[in-house]
Amino acid sequence: MKLFDLSQRMENVQSSPTVRLNALAQELIKAGKDVVNLTAGETDFDTPEAVVEATVTAMKAGKTRYTAPHGTPELRAAVAAWFAREFQLTYKPSQVTVTAGVKQGLFHLILATVSPGNEVLIPAPYWVSYPEMVRIAGGTPVVVDGGGEFHLDLKKIRKLLNSKTRMVILNSPNNPSGGMYAREELEGLAKLLEGTDVLVASDEIYSSLVYDGSFVPFASLSADAYQRTITFNGLSKSHAMTGWRVGFAAGAAPVIEGMGILQAQSATHITSFVQSGAIEALKESRADFAPRLQDMRERRDLSVSMLREIPHLELEVPKGAFYVFPQLKFYMDKLGGGSEALAEYLLTDAEVAVVPGKHFGDDSRIRISFSKDRKSLEKGFRRIQAALAKL
Ligand SMILES: Cc1ncc(COP(=O)(O)O)c(C=O)c1O
Numbered sequence: 475m476k477l478f479d480l481s482q483r484m485e486n487v488q489s490s491p492t493v494r495l496n497a498l499a500q501e502l503i504k505a506g507k508d509v510v511n512l513t514a515g516e517t518d519f520d521t522p523e524a525v526v527e528a529t530v531t532a533m534k535a536g537k538t539r540y541t542a543p544h545g546t547p548e549l550r551a552a553v554a555a556w557f558a559r560e561f562q563l564t565y566k567p568s569q570v571t572v573t574a575g576v577k578q579g580l581f582h583l584i585l586a587t588v589s590p591g592n593e594v595l596i597p598a599p600y601w602v603s604y605p606e607m608v609r610i611a612g613g614t615p616v617v618v619d620g621g622g623e624f625h626l627d628l629k630k631i632r633k634l635l636n637s638k639t640r641m642v643i644l645n646s647p648n649n650p651s652g653g654m655y656a657r658e659e660l661e662g663l664a665k666l667l668e669g670t671d672v673l674v675a676s677d678e679i680y681s682s683l684v685y686d687g688s689f690v691p692f693a694s695l696s697a698d699a700y701q702r703t704i705t706f707n708g709l710s711k712s713h714a715m716t717g718w719r720v721g722f723a724a725g726a727a728p729v730i731e732g733m734g735i736l737q738a739q740s741a742t743h744i745t746s747f748v749q750s751g752a753i754e755a756l757k758e759s760r761a762d763f764a765p766r767l768q769d770m771r772e773r774r775d776l777s778v779s780m781l782r783e784i785p786h787l788e789l790e791v792p793k794g795a796f797y798v799f800p801q802l803k804f805y806m807d808k809l810g811g812g813s814e815a816l817a818e819y820l821l822t823d824a825e826v827a828v829v830p831g832k833h834f835g836d837d838s839r840i841r842i843s844f845s846k847d848r849k850s851l852e853k854g855f856r857r858i859q860a861a862l863a864k865l
Pocket of ligand 1: 575576601645648677716719720
């Protein structure tokens, strides 16, 4: 052991690659380069004014002291009411916990329930943080390859399930692909898990951003699915509140309690006055969100049509979230590398920042965020088209 050695726990943990690439693009922009940054994991809308006002009012009213670890009773009740209104999912406030974003909630769930030696099934493509969180907890992430298309490979999952399997992490609508699981696939998984002690962490943070088809919360599938699922949602994507750090989790009370113990022993709770803003945000209806959803749908359509002009590119039209995840193997082979080499080429040659698919479990793709104004999207896709044509 040396003075600056990190713990054994840190040995296999990587820092967040999406954060690193975004920072690199920012650096180039600062240096005067005209980089089109298509890496954003957030919308460019403003936080709703009413939310800001409610927060400022709370601050001025002195709501600046400690609250309860799970969040104020009012906020827990508001989250429970929101789940009932949005998805007809019934949770008692005691089944709800509020965390610093869905990220912290997932971290707490994994730390609270995954023991060293446990396996956690993660269908690919997956959000970059899941495997790292499992490793931090001493568990083993087991990636389930979807074979390119966004779907749940139930045959593979059946084979991988064993006595060490503790959890399956689902994310639909999905980051990075924008894919959304069909009800039948989810029902198939729910059936497969019946009689097991496998928890489901269902990360539904993009549930408000659905363009085609209807979103199905995993916990709504059956009484059994409801029991074993911890459902995650939050305000980051739906309310343009990424910096506020508000996420919530709902599920079986003993698990939620465990998550609350970790919160109480670490951050204590999320910021007190932000919780008043969160209550205001949860009052927003689907009709309030409709114009923003339509705006995003148009950006999705523009991105898809511009990508379709590129030969040798495979594309699944995203049904939700704000990402496209095209397969660009043809160009990677020409360049002689994988998704990282292609992302670097696009950044240096075309001055367009994207995220390599490798970090999401698919090295033949890149993730492009269409959460950007129309002009930038057009400029970015034109440049990508030209840079790829050169290969
Ligand atoms: C799939 C997924 N889950 C969770 C998060 C984290 O969200 P939050 O800001 O609520 O921590 C993100 C953010 O990019 C995400 O894409």
